Amino acid sequence: MKKTNIFIPYEFNRCPEDEMCERSRKFYKTMKTRRSVRAFSTEPVPDEVIENAIRTAGTAPSGANKQPWVFCVIKDPALKRKIRAAAEKEERLNYERRFTEEWLDDLEQFGTNFVKEYIEHAPVLIVIFKENYRLDNGEKKKNYYVNESVGIATGFLIAALHCAGIATLTHTPNPMKFLNTLLDRPANEVPVVLIPAGYPSDDCKVPDISRKSLDTIMKIY
Numbered sequence: 001m002k003k004t005n006i007f008i009p010y011e012f013n014r015c016p017e018d019e020m021c022e023r024s025r026k027f028y029k030t031m032k033t034r035r036s037v038r039a040f041s042t043e044p045v046p047d048e049v050i051e052n053a054i055r056t057a058g059t060a061p062s063g064a065n066k067q068p069w070v071f072c073v074i075k076d077p078a079l080k081r082k083i084r085a086a087a088e089k090e091e092r093l094n095y096e097r098r099f100t101e102e103w104l105d106d107l108e109q110f111g112t113n114f115v116k117e118y119i120e121h122a123p124v125l126i127v128i129f130k131e132n133y134r135l136d137n138g139e140k141k142k143n144y145y146v147n148e149s150v151g152i153a154t155g156f157l158i159a160a161l162h163c164a165g166i167a168t169l170t171h172t173p174n175p176m177k178f179l180n181t182l183l184d185r186p187a188n189e190v191p192v193v194l195i196p197a198g199y200p201s202d203d204c205k206v207p208d209i210s211r212k213s214l215d216t217i218m219k220i221y
């Protein structure tokens, strides 16, 4: 059966150019202070901030508006402990056997290893699952551009948390199938990223890295 198109007026807030520039400057100034944090305080963060950040992520564009994502929020210390143990098991294999020499070499500047204390210390873990397909009354239905859509939503989430004053790490202790088991998620969902979120610990340090310049990353035609 053909679906009916319904269109509604788009209420776009046009703002003066000087204000546009000011807003873009302010946003860039805020976003450039975002860093991946690997040392968290155990201090809790407001639930509402997490909820609003996930609401924001849920506004991301997605292929055919299928919104192929699920955000699991973990605060329970016992579950965090289990996730840490499973992640460290995979990461130990990654660091000791699966990562190539080149990969290990590239990671050296971050001082990371298989020990992931932050998974237990961070007050909140957000695990983002991509929904590779949907099940509609047992029938498999397609989702489109799932990786792109979930990547954009993840960016929205990280930006929203950062703007609200919450630090994050984008963590990928692959393979992450253990997250389906521990979080009881179905087979059509695949974990994409594990995001510890909270306040940095008082002694938190971050690697001294640089960003590519605008003329390197922007090409004008």
Ligand SMILES: Cc1cc2nc3c(=O)[nH]c(=O)nc-3n(C[C@H](O)[C@H](O)[C@H](O)COP(=O)(O)O)c2cc1C
Pocket (backbone or CB within 6 Å): 034, 035, 036, 037, 038, 110, 112, 169, 170, 171, 172, 173, 206, 209
């Ligand atoms: C897809 C993706 C996966 C990542 N996986 C890990 C990870 O498993 N462990 C980790 O410590 N950092 C991980 N990172 C963080 C990067 O190392 C970090 O973003 C990069 O070094 C730039 O630093 P910044 O986020 O502080 O700007 C990941 C980042 C991305 C985008």
